[in-house]
Structure formats: structure tokens, C-alpha cells
Amino acid sequence: MPAKSTTPGPRDERGVLAAQILTAARSAFADSGWAGTTMRAVARGAEVDPALVYHYFGSKEGLLDAATTPPQRWLENVAKTWTTPLDELGAELLRTMLAAWADDEIGPVLRAVLQTAAHEQSTREKLRLIVERSLIGVSHLGVDERDRLVRSGLISSQIMGLAMMRYVWKIEPVASMTDDEIVGAVGPSLQHYIQGDISVPT
Numbered sequence: 001m002p003a004k005s006t007t008p009g010p011r012d013e014r015g016v017l018a019a020q021i022l023t024a025a026r027s028a029f030a031d032s033g034w035a036g037t038t039m040r041a042v043a044r045g046a047e048v049d050p051a052l053v054y055h056y057f058g059s060k061e062g063l064l065d066a067a068t069t070p071p072q073r074w075l076e077n078v079a080k081t082w083t084t085p086l087d088e089l090g091a092e093l094l095r096t097m098l099a100a101w102a103d104d105e106i107g108p109v110l111r112a113v114l115q116t117a118a119h120e121q122s123t124r125e126k127l128r129l130i131v132e133r134s135l136i137g138v139s140h141l142g143v144d145e146r147d148r149l150v151r152s153g154l155i156s157s158q159i160m161g162l163a164m165m166r167y168v169w170k171i172e173p174v175a176s177m178t179d180d181e182i183v184g185a186v187g188p189s190l191q192h193y194i195q196g197d198i199s200v201p202t
Contacts, residue, residue, distance in 0.1 A: 018056045021046045023108070025067040030111035030168075034064065034120045061122065068113045068123050070130065074106045079138045086141075090155075090190030091183050097159050098179045101167050114160075114168050131156050141194060154193045162186060 024045030028037040039060055043050040057063040077096060084092040100106045117127040135156040142148035162182070165174045177185070192198070 014056075017046075017048060017052060021048060021053055021056060021063075022067055025063050026108035026112045029064060029067055030108055030115050034116045034123075039063070064112075064116065064120065064123060065126075068109060068116065068126060070109050070113075070134075071106055074100055074103075074109075075134050078134050082138045082140065086194055089194050091187040093155065093159065093190060094162075094183045094187055095179070097163065098182065101163065107167070110163065111168060114164060131160070135159070151193050151198065154198070155190055158186065158190060158193070 021042060025037070025042045028042050028045060032041075037060075039053050040050050042063065043053050046053070053063065057066055077100075081092055081096040082089075101110060113123060113127055113130070117124040136149060136152040139148060139152040139155075141151040162174070165171050166177075166182075167175075174182075
């Protein structure tokens with residue numbers, strides 16, 4: 001356990017402490033949101049002096065920004081998933097989401113983003129960019145650009161709604177369904193958005 005000190009240590013120690021603080025911050029923002037999270041609470045969770053939190057991240061806003069920035073490996077994995085053959089894409093998108101939320105690093109970031117986006121403008125903008133660039137922007141669906149955007153947007157809405165129910169609000173029975181049950185139940189809906197007729201009757 002690191003000593004509680006405001007004096008920066010060697011570079012490798014600073015990296016460890018910064019990561020320790022970020023882990024505590026993600027948990028705090030995910031569990032308590034923006035208003036319920038304080039720098040002192042994060043410091044307690046990380047077992048460091050509060051001055052170190054300010055030293056590394058400058059402010060609560062800076063800490064939130066760092067805590068809600070998704071790891072690059074997740075963004076790359078999402079982009080790779082969109083290259084899955086269309087017949088298998090719905091199920092694979094769900095499995096990618098489920099794996100991300102189960103990941104010890106990625107899951108807390110996603111929870112922190114969804115928990116704080118409703119009340120904090122900068123995180124809301126970050127979430128919008130994540131959806132537009134990583135969930136919608138990399139898809140290759142549809143017969144034209146509008147069709148692509150509509151299909152990708154509906155898929156994203158389903159995935160995000162499921163994530164809120166299952167991981168943020170933890171509403172049963174969705175929260176305790178197995179991954180296979182989720183894929184079996186929700187996968188066909190995503191597959192409809194991928195390949196089905198989504199035209200609006202006139």
C-alpha cells in the first residue's frame with residue numbers, strides 16, 4: 001500500500017498511483033454520479049492523500065474526463081466487430097458489449113460514462129461522440145447513408161438501453177440473465193435492424 005504523501009515519487013510510482021486514483025474515481029462516478037462524488041471520497045477509495053488527486057488531475061472535471069475516457073483497445077474491438085459477416089453481426093455486437101461490461105477496466109469506464117452523462121455536459125458530449133464515431137460511424141449497413149445511420153442508430157439505442165437496464169439500474173430479470181439468454185433474446189431484434197425491413201408504413 002503506498003504511503004500517503006503529497007510528494008511525487010519516481011515516474012513508475014506516479015503511474016501506479018494515477019492508475020489507482022482512476023480506478024477509485026471510476027467506481028465513485030459509476031456508483032454515485034457526478035454530484036455524489038467528491039475528490040476526498042476518491043482519495044479515500046484510492047488510499048492516497050487528497051492533494052495527490054489534485055496533483056495528477058487538477059480538478060474534479062479533469063478527474064471525470066480521465067475516468068470516462070474509454071480504453072483504445074475497446075474502441076478498436078468495437079470497430080473490428082462491425083466487420084463481422086452480416087448474418088452473425090447482431091449476436092456478435094451483443095457479445096462484444098457483454099464482454100466489455102464484464103472487463104475490469106472497461107466496465108467501470110462505461111458505467112461512469114452512462115451514470116454521469118445525464119447531468120454533466122462534457123461527459124454527455126463524450127458519450128455522443130462515442131456513439132456517433134464508434135457505434136454508428138464505423139458501420140457499413142444499409143443501401144444509402146440515411147439507411148445506414150437509421151439502422152446503426154437503432155442498434156446503438158438497443159445496446160445502450162440494455163446496458164442501462166442490466167448494468168447501471170440493475171433491473172431484474174434482465175440484470176441476472178445469462179449472456180447466452182441475452183444474446184438469444186435480443187440478438188434477433190438487432191439482426192432485424194441489420195437486415196430487416198425498417199421502412200415506415202405510409
